Amino acid sequence: MLQKGKMMRIKLIWFLIFTVGWAAGIAAQALDKKQFAQGKKGLNYSKRLELDFNRDWKFFSGDxxxxxxxxxxxxxxxKLALPHDWSIEGNFSAAHPxxxxxxxxxxxxxxxxxxxHLAKDLKNRRIYIDFGGIYRNSEVWINGxxxxxxxxGYISFRYDLTPFVHFGQRENLITVKADNAKQPNSRWYSGSGIYRNVRLVTTADIAVDHWGTSVSTPAVTAGQxxxxxxxVLRNTSGKQAGASAKPVQAEIExxxxxxxxxxxxxxxxQQVLKDSxxxxxxxxxxDQPRLWSPADPYLYTLVTRISAGRELLDEYRTTLGIRYFSFDSKKGFSLNGQSMKILGVCMHHDLGALGAAVNRRAMQRQLEILKEMGCNAIRFSxxxxxxxxxxxxxxxxxxVMDEAFDMWKKKKNKYDYSLDFEKWHKRDLQDMIKRDRNHPSVILWSIGNEIREQFDTTGTRITRELAGIVKALDATRPVISALTETDSSRNYIAKAKALNVxxxxxxxxxxxxxxxxxxGQKFIASETTSALETRGVYQSSDTLRFWPASGKQKYVVNGNADWTAxxxxxxxxxxxTSHxxxxxxVKKRDFMSGLFVWTGFDYLGEPVPYPYPARSSYFGIVDLAGFPKDVYYMYQSEWTDKPVLHVFPHWNWKPGSTVDVWAxxxxxxxxxxxxxxRSLGTRKKENDLHVSWKVNFEPGVLKAVSRKNGKEVLSSExxxxxxxxxIVLEADRSQLIADGDDLSYLTVKVTDQQGNVVPDAAQLISFSVEGNGTLAGVDNGYQANISSFKAPQIKAFKGRCMVIIRSGEEPGYIYIKAKAQDLGETVFRLSSR
Incomplete structure (x- = not known):
């Protein structure tokens, strides 16, 4: 009986401890419902807050x-919300510097x-502001x-606001100046302004530092x-008047x-000293880790809790993907022990009609399109x-190949980063590595692209310095630079022997x-192709044409009058060369680890091979509006295991025309x-990755049938x-989130009565939006279209255009009306919740 009574008393004590702890936890959460991280039961705690700071800004264009x-x-x-790019709102002009x-x-x-305003309860906490990126030459003030x-313009950074802010009823003012006046400073479209996200962060005096965790997996097998x-813990308590000089015994869980x-x-x-x-x-x-890969991008979360005594000081989350990889001088690349080719594309940072202003859905859509093509890698160039x-x-x-610089001390443009390299390169590179080192996607640190120091001895010195900066912060990934000089005696960057790939x-x-x-070196084709295409334009040629023909020409001679390719x-x-x-x-050489095609999408700027009014590139596998060009399906046929049959071009030609038909x-x-x-014959791939016929045009139906072992696989007409x-409208997503940021991309097609896209349709299509959404942009993918991306109308190009709808902050329906002369009006409904 005594033993039984003792057990009952123990259970009662544990019940009381649990109840008190549970109540304390509920009470603490009730104090601030915005605090989203759940701390230890029963502790008196204050926690990190990371709040969206994008709303309710004011903007002035000009000095x-x-x-x-x-x-x-x-x-x-x-009045506006961030992220914001003021350049994309402007008009196209050859006069812009x-x-x-x-x-x-x-x-x-x-x-x-x-x-x-900051609540009085935050008076004993640290207040920081985090900027994802400001283009460029930013200056930031708090309360003057x-x-x-x-x-x-591409670096993320933080400022400590604590010494200068007010708490309670007194107002605070954050001011930012972005100076993109001295141009040219970039070889492509940069955008202007606070074009990435801003967050306000509050922490205790002792907390995980900015980008303060570095996670690695030094030993990985299938079993363990x-x-x-x-x-890295930052202790700022010594900066406050009356703060104790005694070290703090912190517990890191x-x-x-x-x-x-x-x-x-x-x-x-861990003993933590003041101001340290x-x-x-x-x-x-x-045991039995689930490994991250492009086929199975499985992610874990590491939760770091910092406590002192019975007080929870901080909670910090780090995403982790467990994987291992290697580059081999003979066998190329392997991931998790399996050989594979890196099937990558290069991508600039603009989002077409949205400009440089970051939007998660816009970026996600680009990646979805590339994933469907079979792409498994991105070089952020x-x-x-x-x-x-x-x-x-x-x-x-x-x-991901994560790249830091397009130039070092030798310039490529009059006002580019070469002017800032000497003073800022170390800090900028360190900030990139610290911010990005926990991403499992990142497998290569690139310290430069086609750097001009490649051709003299300064390239050796700077390469060793930059590689040393990277390795001091992350020794788990190879360092690379994108080179042009294949003669080892002239390549002073490679001579440094500091690059791993x-x-x-x-x-x-x-x-x-x-x-x-x-x-003994390892290799990858860091940039390939630079082929030129305009979606829906077809000109036969049995040989590869080079536009321009050489470096002696800036623009193509005898190109197309309408600036197409x-x-x-x-x-x-x-x-x-061609795709x-x-x-x-690359495919036939095992020692080549893979490639990055120039480029995945068309991008604003660098409109080789034409002068203005061409204003965006022709290099993309996908056009600026997100419509795949025909070559997209070549990659899909080579880079995926899915059955593919894509036959082109359109079938509207002048009588008597002889047309090249590809599949x-x-x-x-x-x-x-x-x-x-009527059968026009059967073709098999020989030296090319497509098959073709020369066909005398007659109106009707062109049909292709693919077969394996005599059995039909697919047909296409x-x-x-x-x-x-x-007018036909098709939305990539009809259900949006009512957060003011979500997007739906509506493909607009001009069709005949049977639903066939009319390949030469170029009608001006006007749009109006009613309900809980707004028009975010329009585009048609034509590289020489100089109408505004923000106008409520655009001409169809080759029978298509695009309208982008942004959700409002209230749930409900969004009605999009599209109309054109002689085509009537079409209404499409989206909903947001």
Whole structure:
């Protein structure tokens, strides 16, 4: 009986402890419902808050004196939400100083101001502001105090607001100046302003530092993985009057979470001095890890909790993907022990009609289109991307080459980063590595692209310095630079012997020399192709045309009067080649780890081979509006396991025309072509990655049938279209989130009565939006279209255009009306919740 009574008393004590702890936890959560992280039961705690700081800014376009002063009158300034790119709102003009290489859009100077209050409860906490990126030469003030400047437009950074802010009823003012007036400073469209996200962060005096965790997996097998985390704690308590000089005994608890909950917890005691940075090193193992890969991008979460005594000071989450990879000088690339080719594309940072302003859905859509093509890797050229884009690569399964610089001390443009390199390169590179090192998608650190120091001894010195900066912060990934010089005696960057992988741009004819010129090195084709296509334009040629023909010409001679290029994959810039040729040269060499095609999407600026009014590139596999060009299906047939049959071109031609008909196919042995039921013969792939026929045009139906072992795999038809008669709208998503940021991309087609797209349709289509949404942009993919992306109308190009709808902040329906002369009106409904 005594034993039984003792057990009852123990149970009662544990019940009381649990109840008190539960009640304390509920009470603490009730104090601030915005605090989203759940702390330890029963502790008196305050936690980190990371709040969206994008709403309710004011903007002024132009330079103005005194705008940094709190008393400045900004009542007439425009109200807007971030991220914001003022350049994309401007009109195209050849007179803009950036020229058409910069997208023929304006730069200039812009000012932003935002007022906010801080609760009295935050008085004993640290207050930070985090900027994802400001283009460029940013200056930031808080309540009239200059916090700092950052010249680099692509770098994320933080400022400590704590010494200068007010709490309670007194208002705070944050002011930002972005100066993009000195141009040209970029070889492509940069955008202007606070074009990435801004967050307000509050922490205790002792907390995980900014980008303060570094997670690695030093040993991984199918049965077990070792996980190591270095945690940097920042203690700012010594900066406050009356703060204790005694060191604090902190407890660092790491908990690994997967989709099912907790996996492993480890705890370490760490002495933290006042006004200091302290690093803690913790490791543990897990059994049967699920490995991250492009096919299965599985993610874990590491939760770091910092406690002192019974007070929870901070909770910080780090995403983790467990994987291992290697580059081999003979066998190329392997991931998790499996050989694979890196099937990548290069991507600039603009989002077409949205400009440089970051939008998660717009970036996600681009990645979805590339994933469907079979792409498994992105080279972010030639600068660090938005952090949200790397998050998407982690989640969707893309390998990433993360690139820091397009130039070092030797300039490529009059006002580019070369002016800031000497003073800022170390800090900018360190910030990129710290921010991005926990992303499993990142497998390569690139320190430069086609750097001009490649050709002299300064290249050796700077390469060693930059590689040393990277390795001091992350020794788990290779360092690379995208090179052009394949002669080892002239390549001073490679001579530094500080690069772990050598990337080479173009010059496929030298591939077989690389192992001889650089013995024992590992290789990747860091940039290939530079082929030129305009969607829906078809010009026959039995040979590859180079536009321009050489470096002696800036623009093509005798190009097309409408500033277009053929979509047959038969035109390239003089330094490049066709898509088929570039891929075949990499595909057949095991020592080439893979490639990054220039480019995945068309991008604003660099409109080779034409002058203005051309204002965006022709290099993309996908056009600026997001419509795939025909060559997209060549990659899909080569880079995926799905059956593919894509036959082109359209079938509306002048009588008597002889037309080249191409087909890309996979999972089949041959393709047979029929015209109005008559066989035009069967073709098999030989030296090319497509099959083709020369066909005398007659109206009707062109039909292709692919077969394997004599059995039909797929069929595809192209019909002669009749007169344009109606507008068809198709949405990529009809259900949106009512957050003011979500997007739906509506493809607008001009069709005949039977639903066939009319390939030469060019009607002006007008749009109106009613309900809980707004028009975010329009585009048609035509590289020389100089109508505004923000106008409520646009001409169809080759029968198509695009309208982008942004959700409002209230749920409900959104009605989009599209109308054109002689085509009537079409209404489409979206909903948001």
């Amino acid at each position: 103005i004196k005194g705008a940094d002063a709190p008393e400045f009158d900004d009542r007439k300034w425009r 950036a020229g058409n290489d910069g997208g023929a859009l304006p730069g200039g100077i812009g000012w932003y101001r935002k007022t906010f 105090h200059l916090l700092g400047i950052r010249p680099n 993985a070792t996980i190591r985390q270095l945690t 790491l908990t690994l979470l997967d989709g099912a909950g907790k996996r492993v917890t480890t705890v370490k005691k 940075l302290t690093e803690a090193d913790q490791s543990f193992t897990i 030639h600068n660090p991307p938005a952090a949200e884009l790397l998050n998407l690569c982690d989640q969707m399964g893309f390998l 050598l990337g080479f741009n173009y010059k496929f004819e030298d591939y077989d020399k690389l192992p001889l010129n650089f013995p 053929s979509a047959y994959d038969n035109t390239a810039a003089y330094w490049g 088929e040729r570039a891929w075949k040269e 890309y196919y996979s999972q089949a042995d041959e393709v047979e072509l029929f015209l109005n039921g 192209v019909h002669t279209a009749g007169e344009a008669s109606r």
